[in-house]
Amino acid sequence: MEESKMGDNIYLPQLARVIHIKEEVPGERSIKTFRVEFLNGGGFDHECGQCAMLSVFGRGESMISIASSPLDKEFKQFSIMRAGRVTTAFHDLEVGDVIGIRGPYGNGFPVDDWRGKNLVFIGGGCGLAPIWPVIQTAVKRRDDFKHITVFYGGRTARDIMYRAELEKLRSTAEVCLSVDKAEEGWEGFCGFVPANLMEKAPSSDNAIAITCGPPVMIKFVINNLRNLGFQDDHIYTTIENKMKCALGKCGRCNVGKDYVCVKGPVYSWADLKELPPEY
């Protein structure tokens, strides 16, 4: 077969150059934000909540949520915690390096359905990144939404990502930060994110809740949201599972009959609770 027939190749990534790297969180749970620009006139549009398969050639691919707003057309941004082989390779990159990128994959948050609603975001750890495009979109289209509240927590103050952006956000939204344990100089809430949520107890009236974080945090947050009166179809989360293809084929991200890479990663609790708890 001639190579020309291989044109429509779902496994072949586009190329993008790293144009900016910012260290969000230092130390063992290090998070860096990478801004990339497509090469060769490439690119794609995405929705809030969608993901992309990023590669460092020679190290492999990893599914990462797109942390920039769909309204930013010039670049894509990804906040990546150093955890495994590929994410460690990302942390070793320098500005100017060229990576592979394919996508966008999965579904997005139904942001347009939420016009006129109060929005309550609850993030933990690097789980702020997947919901950050929604927060940015809500801020940019501020008149479309009513009250915006953002709960976010890190293990320690050093683990808080997007620190400057969160402070800036206070002008348009209520921002409730937390750290797991009291520490010197910390004036926000001390305790886990689900506890901070109960402490502030946002009203479920005309409200949508959007949460992402470690699996165990999501579990307690959803439980608390239901106790606060949020209906199951007004609670949204975005889940992650190990992925290799992002195309509904490689067989490892499934939760029951759903491949998270295709049917997810965004689920309402009304839909997610019908699936087995394999995430």
Place this chain on the structure above:
Amino acid sequence: MERMLAKEQIGDWIRTLRGWEVFGPVLQDGVWSYQPADTVQLDHPNTAQPPKGFAFPQREVFFTFEQIKGEPPRLTPVAPKGGQQVVFGVRPCDARGLPRMDRVFTETFDDVYYRTRRGSLAYVGLACNQPPSPHCFCKSVGGSPVSTEGLDVLMTDLGDRYLVAAVTATGEKLMQAAGDLLTEPTGVDRSEAGRLRLAAITHPQRAVNDVASVPPRLKKGFDSSLWEDLARPCISCGICTFLCPTCHCFDINDETNGSTPLKGSRVRTWDSCQFPDFTMHSSGHNPRETLGSRLRQRVCHKFQYFHENFGMFQCVGCGRCVAGCPVGIDIIAVVNQVAASAGEG
């Protein structure tokens, strides 16, 4: 199109298939496998491995890359080797694996590697007059010893001759190449074939009980303690998925063979849901951490999830996973036990 072929002339037919690479079952060191063949003797029970590797090889290079740090890499897709391949002696159960893999690889996102290989592949099947294995259960999962699904040609062994029946247009072409080697069946040929087919279809087999009720019962039985009980002897070797005609899970990795400049290839290899790290996140969190959760995934994928998504079972009843399991985990027994327990109350 139905024709007759004298058994000793099968090699003559194969020699007429110009432009086709021909494979047939070969016994080597006690193991049956599909090998390139000038002629075939179709007296095999079934091959140790199904023929799924023709469309979906165990290892496949997607593309090679060459990159100098800070510069764009050169990516070169590696196209599957061209040329048409025809496999003789495929059992009807194994052939049914192919349309199931088609659903996975060509719907939603079209996999050019699979589609290319699949598009140049033909199966010439052999009906099972006798079940080739004591673990055959094709009839439980919508198949039969004479099923034509996934085949291009079905041959039936009539002792000294074959009844050769075209299933697809490709099959007709393969038969047309044979010219005068293939003759018109007589009334005796047809009635003998009919008798053998009936005997094959009515031959007793092991069975999945009330298979239509299995998907909802497995759903109900998700939390059953039977999963861990039945999976306890499992050693996570993955032979069940390796030998399965429908298992398609895979891994993608970069293999490097030079660092300055960086040189290497992105490679797809078969993988298995039975391996403990298959679903493990880099954080260490693992959604399918236990043996039971992984047995449940294999069984429910075949008998519930795939059925919910595509309206068909992702099991063709070849019995290889039963025969090949070193600790005797038996998918028929597992499905029957879990479904029965979920049916109570």
